[in-house]
Amino acid sequence: MTKVIYHLPDGTTQQIDVDPGETIMNASLRNNLPGIVAECGGSCACATCHVHLPQEHSHHFAEPTDEETDLIAYLDAADDDSRLSCQLVIGNSDDEIHVHVADSR
Numbered sequence: 001m002t003k004v005i006y007h008l009p010d011g012t013t014q015q016i017d018v019d020p021g022e023t024i025m026n027a028s029l030r031n032n033l034p035g036i037v038a039e040c041g042g043s044c045a046c047a048t049c050h051v052h053l054p055q056e057h058s059h060h061f062a063e064p065t066d067e068e069t070d071l072i073a074y075l076d077a078a079d080d081d082s083r084l085s086c087q088l089v090i091g092n093s094d095d096e097i098h099v100h101v102a103d104s105r
């Protein structure tokens with residue numbers, strides 16, 4: 001069970017336990033957290049699930065696909081830590097993973 005700490009757009013944090021195989025996006029929606037909208041439902045087509053993933057946590061996830069990188073390039077708030085949370089699948093780890101949620105509303 002991985003603990004994901006969501007740093008939310010309003011400055012608060014929420015800690016969620018996430019099972020392997022679930023995405024950061026899905027766990028956010030499941031807990032009604034603000035910020036991640038996920039209009040396309042996780043198909044890597046909308047970029048309304050934008051998060052900033054600090055470098056020290058990036059090794060938990062696969063490298064972004066070209067599709068993901070192309071979508072991120074259109075975001076005003078994009079930076080080197082930008083990822084689409086529907087593409088961030090939790091693996092087998094007991095670590096804590098921090099993500100900073102962009103406001104996609």
Ligand code: FES
Nearest residue numbers: 042045046047086
């Ligand atoms: S939910 Fe649409 S790109 Fe992630």
